[in-house]
Amino acid sequence: MDLCSLIDRNAAFAPDKTAIAFEGERLSYAAFAARIERTAATLKQELGVGRGDRVAILSLNRPDYLVLLYACARLGAMLVPLNWRLAIAEQLFILTDAGAKVLVLEQAFEGVLAELELEGTAIVGLDFEPPRGTTFEDLLARSEGNGRNPHTDLSCPLLIVYTSGTTGRPKGAVLRQEALFWNGVMSQHMHNMTSDDHVLTLLPFFHVGGLNIQTTAALQLGAMVTVHARFTPDTALAAIERERPTLTVMVPAIIQAVSEHPAWATTDLSSLKAVATGSTIVPPHLIDRFVARGVPVLQVYGSTETCPIAVYTRLGGDLSRAGSTGLAGLCCEAKVIDQAGNEVPAGAPGEIAVRGPNVFFEYWGNADATRDALHDGWYRTGDIGLCDADGYFWVRDRKKNMIISGGENVYPAEVERVLLEHPDVSECAVIGRPDPRWDEVPIAYVIRRSDCRLEADELKVHLQAQLARYKVPRDIVFVTDLPRTALGKVQHFLLKQLDAQSRAQGEAS
CATH class of the missing domain: 3.40.50.12780 (ANL, N-terminal domain)
Incomplete structure (x- = not known):
């Protein structure tokens, strides 16, 4: 059969x-x-x-x-x-x-x-x-x-x-x-x-x-x-x-x-x-x-x-x-x-x-x-x-670092790989930002290579050629540093906190 x-x-x-x-x-x-x-x-x-x-x-x-x-x-x-x-x-x-x-x-x-x-x-x-x-x-x-x-x-x-x-x-x-x-x-x-x-x-x-x-x-x-x-x-x-x-x-x-x-x-x-x-x-x-x-x-x-x-x-x-x-x-x-x-x-x-x-x-x-x-x-x-004494489950957090945008899975590592293929990108990290329509949208924090003038629109064009539209970061933020562990690993959860604080400050002002 x-x-x-x-x-x-x-x-x-x-x-x-x-x-x-x-x-x-x-x-x-x-x-x-x-x-x-x-x-x-x-x-x-x-x-x-x-x-x-x-x-x-x-x-x-x-x-x-x-x-x-x-x-x-x-x-x-x-x-x-x-x-x-x-x-x-x-x-x-x-x-x-x-x-x-x-x-x-x-x-x-x-x-x-x-x-x-x-x-x-x-x-x-x-x-x-x-x-x-x-x-x-x-x-x-x-x-x-x-x-x-x-x-x-x-x-x-x-x-x-x-x-x-x-x-x-x-x-x-x-x-x-x-x-x-x-x-x-x-x-x-x-x-x-x-x-x-x-x-x-x-x-x-x-x-x-x-x-x-x-x-x-x-x-x-x-x-x-x-x-x-x-x-x-x-x-x-x-x-x-x-x-x-x-x-x-x-x-x-x-x-x-x-x-x-x-x-x-x-x-x-x-x-x-x-x-x-x-x-x-x-x-x-x-x-x-x-x-x-x-x-x-x-x-x-x-x-x-x-x-x-x-x-x-x-x-x-x-x-x-x-x-x-x-x-x-x-x-x-x-x-x-x-x-x-x-x-x-x-x-x-x-x-x-x-x-x-x-x-x-x-x-x-x-x-x-x-x-x-x-x-x-x-x-x-x-x-x-977690699972209660009666066997009922609650999902508290999703897969580590994963973003779900409109029901589609977006893994930051995949987007980061394409970002780093651009010659003017030195380092980067992608996180999910809450969105009223899509639940979350990807946001990229990017460190440019020294002495370059890379702009967000140029980087998005590069991404659009390699990734589905829903994976392309809604916003690209250029920074000089990223939060890291003692071993140098980017701490995505801290970056999400910093992103939320930055947006709250922007709305307050």
């Missing part, structure tokens, strides 16, 4: 039921299963994709994204979702690091092809014919044979999802098919999900949040999923009123955007039995906006490495503990540990660790990072939290 078998079984039980709705069109479970089978055959027969090969995709959300995921599951291959918000240089690093055998992309992102010189990578256009490749539909039309691979099961790796690297380079977290399966079981438990549910997917599929918190869980259960290519508050609210979904996931930035939209007060939300949220510490006032409209808000904690569901509050469960992200999931364990790995007493702060079949297998091609993260099956998240 592979993960795709669940789609086949749902197609057998309810062939005419809608699996995916997208831009006015509907794909039944029978049609979904058939397209997966044809795609798997195409990958196998036309492109030589087999067990262990990597298929990268650069696209907005669309049904064929999910078709490719399950086709890879059928073949024992791995899907590598590319974040379309990244700069081309970042996407090329991931393609090279993953050794993608195939790159499937939308025409909107064909700019990556001008710089792509990867030997042995086949190019497939989802909605166009690339100059050095073919269209997805043409491949499907000429495929023959079947897409079955007898050597696949739930133990096969299925996803390589790249996370921004604490060392300045992203790491590819490898998730097995079984991780998605058990993550789906926990999602179903969390949401009281049944095949009668209707999920509205607003988050991008290049994140495990958009892909796995509800979407794949719903498809594995035989529920319906409405997919939006990308989020906008007006289309999201219109879909809630018109399509009547029962479940959706919204990161805090999306909750803020929809709740501040002019149509918020008049939109009928009565179809929603719950909204799930996470990815960062969620401000209570945002939760209150949905609760005031009669919609429960469920919190979920996890990361790319946990697929992502690890800890959650459950629909029908205890939602009264303000700020709690809930209990360890139905199919995994979680605990709070000290630096030596020992579990701390109830209520004491420490690092959150997670163990279970939903936890990632390894970082692709990075044995050192894998050893640092996994200890006897426990994934050390790097997040600081």
Whole structure:
């Protein structure tokens, strides 16, 4: 049995039921299963994709994204979702690091092809014919044979999802098919999900949040999923009123955007039995906006490495503990540990660790990072939290130095690496600054090399060529010194305090 078998079984039980709705069109479970089978055959027969090969995709959300995921599951291959918000240089690093055998992309992102010189990578256009490749539909039309691979099961790796690297380079977290399966079981438990549910997917599929918190869980259960290519508050609210979904996931930035939209007060939300949220510490006032409209808000904690569901509050469960992200999931364990790995007493702060079949297998091609993260099956998240005597978790701080801007992870080390590539930058440090819209935005403190006249605008141009827009510092502050430890390491937490003091003084004056 592979993960795709669940789609086949749902197609057998309810062939005419809608699996995916997208831009006015509907794909039944029978049609979904058939397209997966044809795609798997195409990958196998036309492109030589087999067990262990990597298929990268650069696209907005669309049904064929999910078709490719399950086709890879059928073949024992791995899907590598590319974040379309990244700069081309970042996407090329991931393609090279993953050794993608195939790159499937939308025409909107064909700019990556001008710089792509990867030997042995086949190019497939989802909605166009690339100059050095073919269209997805043409491949499907000429495929023959079947897409079955007898050597696949739930133990096969299925996803390589790249996370921004604490060392300045992203790491590819490898998730097995079984991780998605058990993550789906926990999602179903969390949401009281049944095949009668209707999920509205607003988050991008290049994140495990958009892909796995509800979407794949719903498809594995035989529920319906409405997919939006990308989020906008007006289309999201219109879909809630018109399509009547029962479940959706919204990161805090999306909750803020929809709740501040002019149509918020008049939109009928009565179809929603719950909204799930996470990815960062969620401000209570945002939760209150949905609760005031009669919609429960469920919190979920996890990361790319946990697929992502690890800890959650459950629909029908205890939602009264303000700020709690809930209990360890139905199919995994979680605990709070000290630096030596020992579990701390109830209520004491420490690092959150997670163990279970939903936890990632390894970082692709990075044995050192894998050893640092996994200890006897426990994934050390790097997040600081506490667990009370009843098993409820609170997340107190995020991964050391990490910035979460609009639901996107920004690691200072990655931005600092690009800053230091500029010839006029001597030293630098990047921190997160609170922002009313994005939760946090990156800010750079920079020491210029002597006798240079580097200005902020010039440095931003340099950064924009290498980094996604959300990673480019909102403000660049030139300084002559940075706070450091006795060993010379920059103290980011002190820099954040100094930044806050500086802004407070500026507002006071």
